[in-house]
Amino acid sequence: MADRHTESHCHHQHPCHLPRKTGHRRAESGGQRPHSTRTLNLMAKSTIYAGLEIGTHKICVVVGEAKRDGAIKILGVGQAPSRGVRKGEIVDFEKVQTCVNDALVRAEDRSDVMIRNVFLGVTGAHIESLNNRGRHRLPDQTEIAEDDVEEAKEIARSVSIPQSNVFLHSVTRQYIVDGQEAVRQPIGREGRVLEADYHIIHGVRGRVQNAIRCVREIPLEVEDVVFNPVAAAQVVLTREAKMQGALMIDFGAGTCDYVLYEDGMITASGCVPLGGDHITNDVAMALQIPNGRAERLKVEEGSVLYEDVAEGEMLSIEDDTGLVLGEIERAFLFEVMNLRTKEILTQVRVRVEDHLGRLGAGIYLTGGVSMMKGVDAVAREVFGIKVTRAGSAPVSGITATFENPQYSAPIGLIRYAQILDSEKPFLSPLKRLGRRMQELLSSVTL
Known part of the structure; x- marks a missing residue:
């Protein structure tokens, strides 16, 4: 995946996903998740992620480890029948939270990982998309610099969406240099006019907030919000x-x-x-x-x-x-x-x-x-x-059961997280996390 409306905020260290103590059990299925004060130091190259899909039929939590060669190992999958969800959207907080907790406990038991942060998959009829280009004319020099690319990106992102909506994804499709399309890396090229071509996905702020707040009250932190098919495509399409x-x-x-x-x-x-x-x-x-x-x-x-x-x-x-x-x-x-x-x-x-x-x-x-x-x-x-x-796509671990179509989105969330982490974003993880969540939860419209 490429650039977003705000910088993405994956953690290169994941203190939210901790190896569990031997013999430790959280809560029985259906019980409340206790607040944990336990902290462990992880190696800096830890790449364990958790994805949560709140579907109409099932709620699924996947824990996966991204390896250096790009492969993904699924450590554990927990699921529960879904209640309180209609057409992909939450209509009953308490029922959904109970189901999420059930799936979460099962995923933790099977993966031996305590989950504190998740990548949250969302859907719903309120989610829409459009393509937009930002055009930037270089002022003096003819060699495209990083600042020129950032300027073109900002112009492309400055698209009008309904006041009640919030950006979910701003994905770079391509750059155009002096009319030449399909440029993937414009920095260092000679040119006078740079255009950034973006695919922008947005949805109703209140409905996105509902999903985030429902998960936060469990309590879990939401690392990012992802439109389900964008995640699924990462493991379905080559x-x-x-x-x-x-x-x-x-x-x-x-x-x-x-x-x-x-x-x-x-x-x-x-x-x-x-x-x-x-x-x-x-x-x-x-x-x-x-x-x-x-x-x-x-x-x-x-x-x-x-x-x-x-x-x-x-x-x-x-x-x-x-x-x-x-x-x-x-x-x-x-x-x-x-x-x-x-x-x-x-x-x-x-x-x-x-x-x-x-x-x-x-x-x-x-x-x-x-x-x-x-x-x-x-x-x-x-x-x-x-x-x-x-x-x-085939992944290692306990996946024979889970390589069927109904798990494409939750497993795709793990791949999505891996791709974002590999992009080496400019901001530090904490700054990225703060900015992204502030954008999604703020009452100020864009």
Whole structure:
């Protein structure tokens, strides 16, 4: 990842992630996390990170260690069923905090690490994006200096967004020197006009604040706030896929998030506030059964390829006790699922329509709903290009279970943290941390 609206604030030392004492247990699942006064000295090159995704279906905490060669070792994963979240956004603080605590305790037990700071993944229909360029004319000299680059960046970042919104990401796409595009490192080049091309992601301040404050009250410190698909893309999309052009869709329970790359540059991103829960709701209404039973039916028997079902093939409908309530045609269930899936993916297509002709690597589907039978075929029908179902890239550690699509975002948060730390930002970690959190939590609008 590249530059942000404010300097990023990863810690090169992470006093927030401490090896736990042998035999130490925090709190039982569901209990309160005690305040710890214990401190340990870590080696300066400690690179342990924790990522937290508060999803509509599950809450997941991942602890990972970044190695010098760029590899990531997952030390522990803790998850809990999610309550108090709707369409990716927190609607009940107490329920969410209980679920986060459950996931946190499990992650700590499995990783043997006490977690104090997290990279927090967020989503929601309020999150929007745009591309903007900052144009800076060099005053005297013709060799581009660092100050010239910073000036172009500031101009690019000075874009008008709603007063109620806050910047989440300001990602450098490219520099343009005297009209020459795709310049990655302009410092030292000869030129008169320097432009900085940025992808800017922003969301409603109050909703971002809610997520931060909910986590802080646990208590955990938030090291950074990351738009979920930006994190997931770091482990789903290869450098080659980004260069060829790729659209990654993170199809979750409450939202369908996406991020699109062209020529290695992030070009579009956003969130459609529809997901797997809406498919479940449609099944429940169509069959007049409880949502819990509809979810199990969708997962265990469902498919979105209703054309392939034999005519007249029936499916028994049972209640929660196993009592048979009746039968329906299997094709009817599949058609209900197909229609909603197609609607959701079509909404993503409408938002990226202008870019589809430049996606040489095609579409990568990830997220829990991407595992639904036939969803890749429906995506091919909707978008008309190559579709790949993908989980996170292979990482070492206890990962055999977690290399599936539903863990792309939380594992991506670890990779995101690793990339930010490697950028050697200008400000010290404490100054960066203070500035970033002040920006996100301040009541003053930008």
